[in-house]
Amino acid sequence: MRIGVARLWHEANSFSVCETTLAQFQAREWCRGEAAAGLYRGTATEAGGALSWADARGDVELVFSRCASAAPAGPVDQAVLDCITREIAEDPALEGIDGLYLSLHGACIGTVDPDPETTLVAALRARFPDLPIAASFDMHACIAPELVERLDAATVYRTYPHVDMAEAAIDALDMLATIIDGKRKTRVLLRVIDKILPSFNMRTDGPGPMRDIETEAQTGGVATSADAPILAAYPFASFAYADVPQANAGVLVTCEDESRGTALAEHVVRAMQANQARFQPDLPTAEALLASRPWAAGERVAILEPSDNPLSGGIGDTPGLFAAALEAELPEGCVFAFFCDPETVAKAHEAGVGATLDLSLGGRLDAWFGTPLRVEAEVLCLTDGRFRNEDAMERGMPVDLGRTALLRVARLRVIVTTGCQSPNDAAYFRLHGIDIDHVPLLLAKAKNHFRAAFGSRFDVIRSCETLGPAMADVSRLPFRAVSRERFNLKNQRDT
Numbered sequence: 001m002r003i004g005v006a007r008l009w010h011e012a013n014s015f016s017v018c019e020t021t022l023a024q025f026q027a028r029e030w031c032r033g034e035a036a037a038g039l040y041r042g043t044a045t046e047a048g049g050a051l052s053w054a055d056a057r058g059d060v061e062l063v064f065s066r067c068a069s070a071a072p073a074g075p076v077d078q079a080v081l082d083c084i085t086r087e088i089a090e091d092p093a094l095e096g097i098d099g100l101y102l103s104l105h106g107a108c109i110g111t112v113d114p115d116p117e118t119t120l121v122a123a124l125r126a127r128f129p130d131l132p133i134a135a136s137f138d139m140h141a142c143i144a145p146e147l148v149e150r151l152d153a154a155t156v157y158r159t160y161p162h163v164d165m166a167e168a169a170i171d172a173l174d175m176l177a178t179i180i181d182g183k184r185k186t187r188v189l190l191r192v193i194d195k196i197l198p199s200f201n202m203r204t205d206g207p208g209p210m211r212d213i214e215t216e217a218q219t220g221g222v223a224t225s226a227d228a229p230i231l232a233a234y235p236f237a238s239f240a241y242a243d244v245p246q247a248n249a250g251v252l253v254t255c256e257d258e259s260r261g262t263a264l265a266e267h268v269v270r271a272m273q274a275n276q277a278r279f280q281p282d283l284p285t286a287e288a289l290l291a292s293r294p295w296a297a298g299e300r301v302a303i304l305e306p307s308d309n310p311l312s313g314g315i316g317d318t319p320g321l322f323a324a325a326l327e328a329e330l331p332e333g334c335v336f337a338f339f340c341d342p343e344t345v346a347k348a349h350e351a352g353v354g355a356t357l358d359l360s361l362g363g364r365l366d367a368w369f370g371t372p373l374r375v376e377a378e379v380l381c382l383t384d385g386r387f388r389n390e391d392a393m394e395r396g397m398p399v400d401l402g403r404t405a406l407l408r409v410a411r412l413r414v415i416v417t418t419g420c421q422s423p424n425d426a427a428y429f430r431l432h433g434i435d436i437d438h439v440p441l442l443l444a445k446a447k448n449h450f451r452a453a454f455g456s457r458f459d460v461i462r463s464c465e466t467l468g469p470a471m472a473d474v475s476r477l478p479f480r481a482v483s484r485e486r487f488n489l490k491n492q493r494d495t
Contacts, residue, residue, distance in 0.1 A: 012109035013313020014243035016074035029069035049166025089123035106141020156234035161452035192250035299459035307468025316340030319362030320466025348405035391453035
């Protein structure tokens with residue numbers, strides 16, 4: 001069995017001023033063929049899962065076309081997307097394959113095309129009208145009906161933090177192989193709830209609404225044996241900062257029997273509607289949270305600033321939490337992670353360890369979220385920004401932050417990077433000579449994925465609200481294509 005593999009993974013925040021270019025893809029994942037197999041083997045990623053699945057079967061050859069992934073940011077340069085689409089859709093290496101697996105995010109946006117993933121799948125379906133095609137998606141996908149109707153099977157991450165990327169690929173490939181082996185005829189059903197579920201209260205590593213919805217979704221199970229009918233339901237929440245018409249939460253059901261698939265989809269939709277109000281965020285301001293001094297009892301505390309979380313399309317530049325920290329009475333040994341500021345990193349490298357610099361931090365990209373802060377900083381450490389993830393999420397994947405610097409500003413050790421990526425792995429801090437297990441207070445531009453590595457390392461993890469491209473109060477963001485009603489999460493019985 002020969003199965004083609006291609007990947008387009010990017011989550012675009014419509015309110016980020018940082019356009020995604022080819023350089024961002026090349027810095028994260030830009031590979032094909034044997035180079036792709038070498039990069040992904042042994043990693044906790046979709047492609048890593050595909051490789052382990054093929055190895056376990058022993059009767060499968062994977063053919064890697066273009067695999068492209070960039071860290072979440074603003075919309076992608078359209079020329080880059082057009083290049084990726086052509087390269088995959090016209091790839092001669094895909095001739096003669098028995099099926100195709102696509103690793104997609106579902107929330108990619110181009111500077112011109114608002115739905116490039118549908119464009120890609122449409123081009124592939126035009127080339128391969130009868131080929132079985134399966135895809136996996138992020139939980140925060142924005143999935144259009146035009147995309148779904150061109151697929152034969154689909155999966156979505158079931159965990160948040162997303163520690164089941166490999167499993168999402170394996171489940172998709174199990175269904176794809178069953179379709180190929182048994183010449184089965186399946187279809188993918190899409191049902192939406194006309195709401196967008198914000199991700200602040202969406203964790204599945206403990207009690208919560210998304211965990212309850214996932215339990216309901218798995219009522220029908222996933223059948224992959226040769227004689228069992230395929231029936232699999234995967235809810236998705238959409239992405240709250242994608243200003244595109246297809247932004248809508250719902251469920252994907254892959255089925256052979258449409259009546260059974262429809263019944264399961266409607267069951268999951270009812271569960272989502274019943275739980276939607278539980279997703280409404282209610283975060284304290286940074287000033288109020290710091291003023292409460294949650295570390296006062298001696299507990300180790302992490303305070304997160306999700307409004308500027310890079311994995312939600314944050315820009316690593318908003319000054320809200322940092323400004324509040326400079327005014328607070330912090331304990332010794334605190335760490336602030338991070339600012340993305342290539343110019344400051346360059347100045348620190350030029351000056352060297354031990355130098356003292358007068359700097360402006362934050363507010364350099366978009367003054368609407370706050371103005372720069374003048375500080376005096378001592379250069380503590382300089383790095384090349386390279387490490388390999390060691391914790392649960394994307395374990396084994398190499399990371400390149402570009403050159404970085406660790407500065408001391410008042411009582412804070414401040415990490416400043418060239419690239420904009422979330423501080424979600426212990427190796428990120430070890431790179432800078434920081435033992436995260438001995439930090440009394442960490443201030444981080446991060447969100448729920450942070451907990452995959454640090455959920456058991458801190459006694460208290462709290463989030464605060466500041467101005468930023470991924471703030472909880474979406475009413476302050478200038479949506480045009482998405483109705484405000486999709487953010488009204490009151491249950492009917494509450495209205």
